[in-house]
Amino acid sequence: MAAEKASRLLSLNGLFPVYKAPGATSAQTLNELKSRLLKEAGLKEFTKRKKQTLKIGHGGTLDSTASGLLVVGIGEGTKMLGAMLTGSKKYTTTGELGKATDTLDASGTVTQEKPYDHITREDMENKLKTFTGNILQVPPLFSALKKNGKRLSCLVREGAEVEAKPPRPVVAHKLTLTNFQPPLFTLDVECGGGFYVRSLIRDIGEALSSCAHVKELIRTKQGPFTLDDDVLREDRWDIEHVARALQTYTPPEEQASKRLKTEETGAAPDQS
Missing domain, CATH: 3.30.2350.10 (Pseudouridine synthase)
Structure with missing residues (x-):
């Protein structure tokens, strides 16, 4: 069971929204989330940044006194966080x-x-x-x-x-x-x-x-997430809920690149 959970956790990729409570920093919120996921999967965290067991990050710091939506990237989703920083x-x-x-x-x-x-x-x-x-x-x-x-x-x-x-x-x-x-x-x-x-x-x-x-x-x-969506609060910080909440997000520049390639090849546009 532990091996299955570990495999599933490490296969997760994308973005999902969590709720940051007032009083905690964004880093503390992310670390608590990461700690819970690793513990559930029976995994230990490496201390060296380049050898992280689980790649996870957030898309923009909220003041410690502030609350609300914090977008989290996991796995390959961490590469999408730049768009969250610069977006609306x-x-x-x-x-x-x-x-x-x-x-x-x-x-x-x-x-x-x-x-x-x-x-x-x-x-x-x-x-x-x-x-x-x-x-x-x-x-x-x-x-x-x-x-x-x-x-x-x-x-x-x-x-x-x-x-x-x-x-x-x-x-x-x-x-x-x-x-x-x-x-x-x-x-x-x-x-x-x-x-x-x-x-x-x-x-x-x-x-x-x-x-x-x-x-x-x-x-x-x-970005595409709102506080009214299925934002994960602390009682749902587990592998199953994260997997359900994951959304893939394509940055605008990649969307434009895909459209350009479609126009050049004459292929039918992706409607997904």
């Missing part, structure tokens, strides 16, 4: 006006307080228009971005002096204000890769002559 994502976030924190979310220390009673719903909706489309954004210091091979968040916590990364181009496809009850407001955010919702909320607060931080953040969609 959706979030629901609640921001709090009047308080700024060093981490740009509720886990940090309050660094500034400003009045917010002058801000109306109309002000907020008008300001969102200026943050929609192609914009420049300064990433948070507390982030997974690296300097000299080490994460900025780790350097900051160690007390090192770290300069903010320069503004970089990102895209917000759609920003929708769904609730406005100052100091709290809720947005639905659809954005491209490299986008930081925490930076967006900070910038919105500043643009409204106040300040703000993220109170709650939930990733609801990434």
Whole structure:
């Protein structure tokens, strides 16, 4: 039985969605999932990266305080994760006006307080228009971005002096204000890769002559997966459920390549 489970686990290839709970990092979530699968299959993990027993990875870090959809690649599916990093994502976030924190979310220390009673719903909706489309954004210091091979968040916590990364181009496809009850407001955010919702909320607060931080953040969609789909929660982190949840995903560039080959050969297009 153990040999059969091990064989089945190591034969799995593709992408599947799991739920990341608030409080855990994306890496911790992935490691727990991997540990459970290996244990069920009666396999041990090699410590050397090049000799991993099970190839598994995730397609984009979620803040430890955030929750929601985490796309996981297994086997050959790990090669598809690049498309998840650069592709479209959706979030629901609640921001709090009047308080700024060093981490740009509720886990940090309050660094500034400003009045917010002058801000109306109309002000907020008008300001969102200026943050929609192609914009420049300064990433948070507390982030997974690296300097000299080490994460900025780790350097900051160690007390090192770290300069903010320069503004970089990102895209917000759609920003929708769904609730406005100052100091709290809720947005639905659809954005491209490299986008930081925490930076967006900070910038919105500043643009409204106040300040703000993220109170709650939930990733609801990434690539072809949504939080409403059959997302695997912890009670279903086993080989059988992973096998059922697996989906093959062809990156857009590969889809284009296949279409080109079809046109060149005159073969009937694949309808799968």
